Amino acid sequence: MQNELLRAPIPEITPARVEDALVTHGSGIQIMLSSFIPIDASLQNNLDQIDAILKQARQIAPNTVLDLGVGLNPITQKLLPQCHSLIVVVEPVPSTIVQTKALLQNLRDLGLKDDSIFVVLVSRTRLEITVPNNRVQNELNVELAGVIMPAPELSYQATLRHEAILTHQPDSIPSRQYLKLAETLLHAKEIKA
Numbered sequence: 001m002q003n004e005l006l007r008a009p010i011p012e013i014t015p016a017r018v019e020d021a022l023v024t025h026g027s028g029i030q031i032m033l034s035s036f037i038p039i040d041a042s043l044q045n046n047l048d049q050i051d052a053i054l055k056q057a058r059q060i061a062p063n064t065v066l067d068l069g070v071g072l073n074p075i076t077q078k079l080l081p082q083c084h085s086l087i088v089v090v091e092p093v094p095s096t097i098v099q100t101k102a103l104l105q106n107l108r109d110l111g112l113k114d115d116s117i118f119v120v121l122v123s124r125t126r127l128e129i130t131v132p133n134n135r136v137q138n139e140l141n142v143e144l145a146g147v148i149m150p151a152p153e154l155s156y157q158a159t160l161r162h163e164a165i166l167t168h169q170p171d172s173i174p175s176r177q178y179l180k181l182a183e184t185l186l187h188a189k190e191i192k193a
Contacts, residue, residue, distance in 0.1 A: 002032050002053075006043040010052050018056040027164045030061065047078050054079060072106055080110060085185065088119045090140070092130035097139050104140065118145035118188070120181060125150060145188075146181030148174060 002021045022030040068076045090100040119142050151174045158168035166175045
């Protein structure tokens with residue numbers, strides 16, 4: 001359905017059509033899935049349609065989350081001005097830290113304010129082979145908004161059950177880390193308001 005929207009003339013991208021393209025996850029959130037068909041990657045060049053879809057999605061759900069992927073491609077650069085907050089995910093490995101430092105500077109150069117950028121450290125490997133959290137903060141010269149530790153078994157089990165980690169094991173360490181991140185983002189939103 002989202003592919004049809006990406007091919008549609010702008011006037012045909014209505015709230016009803018965008019709502020029809022949403023899939024409800026078991027946790028209750030609505031998601032617009034991207035295509036898994038390789039040839040559909042060319043649809044990412046339909047910037048006007050993407051922009052129109054986002055505007056309609058924000059009317060349906062004021063709290064809209066976009067996964068902008070990696071880098072600052074034309075889509076990301078077009079959508080960034082519409083974002084109230086930006087979560088930058090960094091892994092605690094040297095090459096990613098260098099890339100994230102450059103990305104943060106690029107975002108500032110594009111006019112994003114530091115108080116709208118939240119850096120979250122997500123570790124997917126054993127802690128003993130990663131850069132410590134405080135070193136990541138120092139190298140990026142930012143305070144981390146959140147730290148999510150590795151939980152591969154828990155992630156795998158939640159994925160098998162089509163559940164979020166938070167609903168699969170609400171008392172787990174990663175669940176508490178996600179909740180703490182959510183509280184940080186909500187608090188920042190209240191301060192801005």
